[in-house]
Amino acid sequence: MVLNVTEPARIGRTYAMALSGLHGELVTVEADIGGALPGFTLVGLPDQSLNEAKDRIRAAARNSGMPITRRHLTVNLTPAGLHKSGPLFDLAIVMAAYGAEYRVNDETGPVFLAALGLDGTLQHVPGLLAAVLAAQKAGFDTVVVAEASKKEAELVSGVTVLSYRHLSAVLEDFGAAVRSENFDVFTASAPDATMQEPDRQDELDFAEVAGQHHARWALEVAAAGGHHLLFQGPPGSGKTMLAQRLPTILPHLDEKVSLETTAIHSLASSQAKVIASITTPPFQAPHHTASLASVIGGGTRQAQPGAISLAHGGVLFLDEAPEFDRRVLEALREPLENRHIELSRLRHNVIYPASFQLLLAANPCPCGWGYAGSRQCSCTSAVRRRYNARLSGPLLDRIDILVGLHPVTSRDLNRRGMQPESSATIRQRVLAARARQAERLKGTGICVNAEMNQRLLHHPSLSVSPSARAILDRSLDRGEITARGYSRILKVAWTLADLAEQTHPGVDEIDMAFHLKLWGSEHDR
Incomplete structure (x- = not known):
């Protein structure tokens, strides 16, 4: 997915995964910008925790040097009848929103699997490994994850893992011209997630x-x-x-x-x-x-x-x-x-x-x-x-x-x-x-x-x-x-x-x- 900041587009489209146990279902995230009144509507059977992502996503985008449009933003998660929850969709939603403002040259891009902090840092999400496995099963060979999630995502062979610490780095790699004036968060680094080792039985005999x-x-x-x-x-x-x-x-x-x-x-x-x-x-x-x-x-x-x-x-x-x-x-x-x-x-x-x-x-x-x-x-x-x-x-x-x-x-x-x-x-x-x-x-x-x-x-x-x-x-x-x-x-x-x-x-x-x-x-x- 490459963002072009010069040519307007009506629809931005990215991909995420909805988890039901270890089973993952591909979710297409579509974003549309229209109307003069500001607002953010999220449709497609999101639960309360996912609805709360709207304010978090706006803050993360603003603190990444590229605020989301002031006009009305509508985000649709399809298939509409599939239950969706949690922060797993944060990155896919914000990238679709950017795609709605700028032409997307590649709609067969990666699957985005990361949560966002208010400062724009990408955060690890529970169930990431199941989501990467599901993305591979759905035919995708590239995923975008938080840097803290890289080792877990790389457990799946045959999948290219792109990892980032901050949303601004994702935007720059995908072709957006980030406006960095008045922002000093780009060098901020997300705290390293703790690597949880399985309980060791080696000491027992x-x-x-x-x-x-x-x-x-x-x-x-x-x-x-x-x-x-x-x-x-x-x-x-x-x-x-x-x-x-x-x-x-x-x-x-x-x-x-x-x-x-x-x-x-x-x-x-x-x-x-x-x-x-x-x-x-x-x-x-x-x-x-x-x-x-x-x-x-x-x-x-x-x-x-x-x-x-x-x-x-x-x-x-x-x-x-x-x-x-x-x-x-x-x-x-x-x-x-x-x-x-x-x-x-x-x-x-x-x-x-x-x-x-x-x-x-x-x-x-x-x-x-x-x-x-x-x-x-x-x-x-x-x-x-x-x-x-x-x-x-x-x-x-x-x-x-x-x-x-x-x-x-x-x-x-x-x-x-x-x-x-x-x-x-x-x-x-x-x-x-x-x-x-x-x-x-x-x-x-x-x-x-x-x-x-x-x-x-x-x-x-x-x-x-x-x-x-x-x-x-x-x-x-x-x-x-x-x-x-x-x-x-x-x-x-x-x-x-x-x-x-x-x-x-x-x-x-x-x-x-x-x-x-x-x-x-x-x-x-």
Whole structure:
């Protein structure tokens, strides 16, 4: 887009993006100048926050040495029926307004994605990465962003990123003759936006965990196959310590999931935060008092991503799981099956990715000492049953692995000459098992055992021995497991076979998978 200050034009036209979750819709911004009375009309279904941009845009233009016309300015955002909000349109609107005063030689110009300060500085906007991805999908190869947003925008390969600190610099590059007299703001620099790094898990290591060999092994199985897991044990048994180290043995994110996860975190970030590329599995641990909207997603005006989407590609850890609101726990069932969440808002639905590993931790009873052995439990059997019933059957049916923990003993802490395995050592076995799964599942669109559907589980190439399947059939007929539980035990058995470098699971793997799935059935569950 090049501005010509000598030849008048009736319409200025630029492009921006409207975001609905991670989905972006191309918006054409048209500006028209007409009539003698001053004014600024914004049409095209803008919300209140976007309507407030009118005064901000006028001030930014004035402080950039090139005030917007004193006549009536009408700005139209099309498609008109698309909901539009936020400061993402600031730069596109002001450039369209300038285009309405001067002839625009190139209407196939870039997509403008920046907010404006009153002094004309370009500011970073939340959700920038999703907007750049959407612009590329719409066929644009150039975007204009704030200088603070450059690194985030450049995460998208194949897109030319033009970055500026101030509106005056944008105008000069696009051919406008900026009148700089009486203005001293052109050398002012916008404050650097803070680069928000993802939470680092590198400092954590399984070598720091004493004892709990069965729980460590269960986490290795969960990591290898992408399985959901529940820890149950008394306070101080290491549930949280173990859970925090699960990301350290998971593979790094592939490019697609990395971009999706980074875009989600960008959308959820504050105005001043620029998100660095997220390549390691994220770890989200909301408090048990967290609301439905903060865990699942939602909000009063726009549907923001919740913890389940922020954990996309990584781990969602719910400590003290029975203490969570029942609605929060039951709402997990849909994303656990579909690996995304659909949030309904007025006139539109928003879909966020939510492919995460769920890790639950719970005490065995309200006092915490049921089945601990070292301390007397003060809860009755009825109280324990009610407490454990807070984790419903349908939710537990979606958990592949159940692990009981006992308190760590002095023998575990003082054991000499037996250094626990490090995360790096465990991770190598996990990566090898994942590689075997990827090879076996090539062409199916999935890469881990936990995602296998019924069609794959019963495919002739993935059959198990009659003796191994007979164990599952008997348990299903006796009502010990459900049809969903049948499939999940079979998936865990495949993971155990991958870790053991076997081509198919046998009776031993089925037995171990049963042990991992059905632990705790005798504990008033």
